[in-house]
Amino acid sequence: MRVGLGQFNAIVGDLAGNAERMRGIYKQAIGAGVNLLVFPELAVCGYPPEDLLLKRHFLEENRSTVKKLAGDCAETTVIVGFADRYRAEAYNCAAVLEGGKIRDVYRKSRLPNYGVFDEQRYFEPGTEPLVIRSEGIGIAVTICMDIWDSKWLGRFLKGSGEIDMVLNISASPFHLGKIERRRAMIGECAREFDSPVCYCNLAGGQDELVFDGRSMFADASGEIVATAKAFEEDLLIADIGVEGDSVQIEPVGETASQPAGVLDEVYRALLLGTRDYVRKNGFEKVLLGLSGGIDSSVVAAIATASLGAENVVGITMPSEFNAPETISDAGRLAKSLGIEFLTVPIGPILERFNDSLMEVDGWDSKGIAYENLQARIRGTILMSLSNQLGALVLTTGNKSEIAVGYTTLYGDTAGGFAVITDVFKTMVYGLAEYINEINAREVIPRDVINRAPSAELRPDQKDSDSLPDYDLLDEILKGYVEEDKSAQELIEAGLPKEVVRRVIRMVDRNEYKRRQSPPGVKITPKAFGRDRRLPITNRYNPWAGG
């Protein structure tokens, strides 16, 4: 039997479009002699459809789309993910299409409800396993988390007939380290059942999530024998046959090259996440403020690689606090990337604002409010041009500064998509070097990488006036934000007590800013946003008990 894993880029809500895309892949698969074609979890409606699942008509349209797809793809067996209504409840399902009809429906049993996942908000867990026989091979049909605990799966499938192969359809979002977990879990599942595993994942960006594809075939020993492309669509094919007591699996065709390392993975995730957010929301062009600093330089480079230089506009908005070098570096970067470059100085506007605000008792043209005002003028200029030109604004804040609130709400946080919102500052430097390396030239000027970071909102300002060194800050943030460690644990691990306390305090106090910030690509095990849900009103004092 020839199995094809149709890893594709579904769009949430676009039922007709996703079906059309699957029909195209079906034709390609037929041409390649595939007998069993597999599409990812919720391929019909995209993942995650969130509260669309509460609309009864949405579920009904899922089913009618699958029915139509069955009719259009009658020459092979097709497995496809969709959302279904059954006895007044919603289920996350895999349909088995054969001979123009829906032959079987499997309802997902293990529903993730942690991190970015809310499946128990929508779905009832299925209770019936499904093992189908196709070309003499017994195939256990499973969905995503069903196989994460292979011991449980063994009990669940007990008595369902002989299993020669485990098939899993997934919508597994990317974060660093995830691919290793998937490989280990798939290998363990293969060994548990002494059978090959066919794993089909989604590819594409959806709001803050990026699905990285990398569908896989494992043989019965648990070895991964083929992996599909990372961060793009692919059709991965293998032949599977029973020989005596064992099931053999043989990949067909070349295997795609895989990401070269952490920075390559992150870079490609950011490219795909940015492109899909912009395009799927109907935008062609983006614009962003270029400060001459490293964050906006890296975001501009990613936007250019993602969308094409012709679709990126860089805007520099200098004030008297910007050094001549940073202003000229912004221009050098734009030239290096080949993007349109505009200059809108903010001095005269700032002056006019200041004159008006001086009428109010207590206004201080040297304090934090005055610094924030400059950022908000820039945010307003970007949004005005966005409205006028129909281009989406990309924000340029990194995870370190967003964590501690070293940002101005409605200022540098103003925009539609926050490309590096989940990238720590220390990794932003890594990305800059990586971008220069893969382009074999100084795309991002060396001076931009070497200069000490500054918000340039007052004379001679440096980030290090307000924040610990980024190496230390990022280490504390990783422990506190991503690993939910207590202050005490961090201090016991050797981090300096006063800095830990100050950083935790900053993180906790700035939840309100994050709540009003745009989404961006999740690349770490715990991003801000749907992945980390903290109350704004929160008096928890993490070291009171310690």
Next chain:
Amino acid sequence: MRVGLGQFNAIVGDLAGNAERMRGIYKQAIGAGVNLLVFPELAVCGYPPEDLLLKRHFLEENRSTVKKLAGDCAETTVIVGFADRYRAEAYNCAAVLEGGKIRDVYRKSRLPNYGVFDEQRYFEPGTEPLVIRSEGIGIAVTICMDIWDSKWLGRFLKGSGEIDMVLNISASPFHLGKIERRRAMIGECAREFDSPVCYCNLAGGQDELVFDGRSMFADASGEIVATAKAFEEDLLIADIGVEGDSVQIEPVGETASQPAGVLDEVYRALLLGTRDYVRKNGFEKVLLGLSGGIDSSVVAAIATASLGAENVVGITMPSEFNAPETISDAGRLAKSLGIEFLTVPIGPILERFNDSLMEVDGWDSKGIAYENLQARIRGTILMSLSNQLGALVLTTGNKSEIAVGYTTLYGDTAGGFAVITDVFKTMVYGLAEYINEINAREVIPRDVINRAPSAELRPDQKDSDSLPDYDLLDEILKGYVEEDKSAQELIEAGLPKEVVRRVIRMVDRNEYKRRQSPPGVKITPKAFGRDRRLPITNRYNPWAGG
């Protein structure tokens, strides 16, 4: 046995403060002869603590706080809600404190995971019922949703011993119509067990939620015999005794007066939600833009009633597009409320912005971008004064305009708390009339109520140029947003097809603005925010299938 329901205003995360508050209520209860004192669900840590529950040390501090509370409240039996860790999992628990110790712990079995609730993200469901005997009375201890299905509860409690009384600790947030559902459910539970029900709810605001108190005693026939105060703290007491085969319940003291109707409920919910958000986040003062329109007038009146006139600053920011009457009405309103009133004209700033933007090809000083620019200048002025004066900005948008995106992101949406974000425009008028009625004078000038609504961002602009009449708009929104009806269902119910399609399109396209808007008080069955979670990237076309 004398039972006291200690309905109080817990602060999320403030474990020590909540315990201190409970010790105060304990002393009051001892003075009143109470034998069994009951506190609400998660009283120790506040509700909902969200991802604080993922911190192991947070759960450990919950338990150590309960232990200390047991020692401090040794003279009566106390039932108190807290979050606990047990065999490596987290549970939503009720502790039974007696003689200085934790005598028993009940773990909540039914975990809500819909609407604003995410309990399955954090908690495992308990599987063991708990019936305690105190003063000869068998008491079933339950938590919130455990009693919503009394048939299920009957099966769950079967074999746990004789039940004379059902005790329920809750954290049940307010929305319109909720009190009737609670009364019906409590009555049904009483009849199912032929026993009195003691229901203790939280009182207070937490981000977008308001807990409305109204703890209750029901007798064995299901009749509500006493209800605690609405929207404030209270200690509700009743005597319970077994007489032959039946259990009698007798309220002690006067019963609080209850809200007079829908507008009274909404008004009090908004007052409490606003006060608690402002105060619990450490602010004394608020400021808001006063346009002379009805939305900002109602919000100013609510802020004044909630926080005191001395803590509210109104700012008018006129442009050439504001009519002299609206400008003077803003001043009249401020005078009527007795609040500080500032004027910061935006004309000169707008002109300076426009001059700078004219340098960019394609800038149009008559289009939507120019209208939005005015709103963003106002947002920037408010935020600048907020930063300088340490006052929280209240936004003034209503649910109707937020639904269809008739707002400017970072303009009128800029601020910390959105007081009427869940109040439809038609109800804003009702609130204005209600405020004038309870004050027995024109707090909100009649002209403000009577004038046709306008954003005043271009000459002679009216809301009705862009939007359907608010009566029709609100009816469509109620069906589409709150009831998840399809376009087809709305049209079949007699609503005009083209308007329905246009409104649905506007709602769907503006999810990105809502995602970056501040939280506000939930008063309807479905508010925007945590209650309604839709993807931003969303190509679902609700009438494609119809």
